[in-house]
Amino acid sequence: MPAPARRGRRRSRPLRVTALGGGHGLAASLAALRHVTEDLTAVVTxxxxxxxxxxxxxxxxxxxxxxxxxxxxxxxxxxxxxxxxxxxxxxxxxxxxxxxxxxxxxxxxxxxxxxxxxxxxxxxxxxxxxxxxxxxxxMSLEPLTIEADVHGTDGDGPALVRGQVQVASTTGRVGWVRLVPEDPPANPEAVQAVLEADWVVLGPGSWFTSVCTHLLVPELAHALETTTARRCVTLNLAPGASETAGYAPEQMLEVLSAYAPGLTLDAVVADPSAVDDVDALGRAAAGFGADLVMRQVSYADGTARHHPLRLAAAYADVFAGVTADLRRA
Incomplete structure (x- = not known):
């Protein structure tokens, strides 16, 4: 297994990056990462x-x-x-x-x-x-099904909600997510891509149904926790109107910790427009051992879309070890 490149080391090959997620969030990350490296693997839910x-x-x-x-x-x-x-x-x-x-x-x-x-x-x-x-x-070679415990807006529940579409569009608060079948086998090539990467990128995307699902595949979760690669989490630009409605960015990190207690991170990328309490997010990132990197990675029109070149610039700085916090008072 090749060792990951470290700061200051001259590189004879392109940076090897593995990105995990699904849907529009993963597509946004890939559209940025393709500007940063030629050696790119997407692992998809x-x-x-x-x-x-x-x-x-x-x-x-x-x-x-x-x-x-x-x-x-x-x-x-x-x-x-x-x-x-x-x-x-x-x-x-x-x-x-x-x-x-x-x-x-x-x-x-x-x-x-x-x-x-x-x-x-x-x-x-x-x-x-x-x-x-x-x-x-x-991420797996067999189709999987998502189940979630969902608490009603009136405090009732939890109720069992089954299926990615139903979980992603629920009006309740998602409490815990499972995969059916439980403990599914990982795609061996996906596990290898995580273990052999220089950097692994999680997010953005639907947090429970696209991001956290990777942590519910035991072999993949173990690879994420034990890889010698550095790890970066990219946070969403908006909490979403359904499965993560009402979640602050630091709570999104708490969700990751709940599913993968042994996971450590090197960087958390967030857009200032999506963060209300920078100190709380900084503490949450530090709990993973990560630097909080605040950058405008969104379009200037105010829509919750990642700009591929701005996000690429953020990734390039993170990968180069430039993790200075650019937040403004």
Whole structure:
């Protein structure tokens, strides 16, 4: 296992980064990280059960392809060819017929899985078609289901809520999340990517259903806790309107600690616009052994979207060891 690069060490190869998550959050992180390194691996959750992914999963018993598709699209080659195939992958059929709501990419991924009988190899072929800068791996090779204990807004509960879509859209407060089957096997290549990385990046994204799910796969959680790589958590720009509604940024870190008590961090990246109590967040980051890095990583229009170049600059500074806190009074 190669040792991670340390500050001041001359490097003979690109920085090796593994990013974990799912959906739009992971895609945002990948869109930034591709500006920082050429050696990039995405490890993607496989618990989605909604929309096109849910329909294909139910009909064919396959991994839900949607989050994997979004990660591949985020890594497409920066050329006319790459952008064209990215747009093809992301194209969703309109109307109300049998194909309505399906994305071309989801169908193409499932077709390759059926032809090659290998989820990882099928994703590799799509990556070659896109000229992807990096690779995309599922965190497990079997589709998983999310269950959560949810407390009602009136104090009732907890009630059992089942399914990624239901948990992500709940109006109650999520108390604890589980995966079904319990203690699922990890994709060995995903575990290897974590162990061999120089940096591992968690977040942003739906905290319970995209980020914390990786900590519920025992082999992957153990790899995250024991890897010699440095670890960075990227916090969301808004608490969200459903599963983490009302959570302060420091509470998001407390959630990570609850699921992985042995996890240590080196950096926590947060946008000043999303932080009300900088001192509380700083203490929470210090509890993981991490530096709090405050940077504007959002678009200037006020929307809760990570700007790829601003986030890339933050990552570049973090990876280079520049962890000066730029918060302003």
């Amino acid at each position: 496989v618990a989605d059960d909604g929309g096109s992914s849910g329909r294909l999963r139910q009909e064919f018993g396959v991994l839900p392809p949607g989050d994997l598709r979004m990660a591949l699209a985020a890594l497409c080659h920066d050329s006319q060819w790459g952008h064209l195939w990215r747009d093809v992958l992301q194209h969703r059929f309109p109307g109300d017929g049998p194909l309505a709501g399906h994305s071309v990419g989801n169908l193409l991924i499932v077709a390759l899985w059926q032809l090659l009988d290998d989820p990882v190899d099928g994703l590799r072929v799509i990556g070659e078609l896109l000229g992807s800068q990096g690779r995309v791996l599922p």
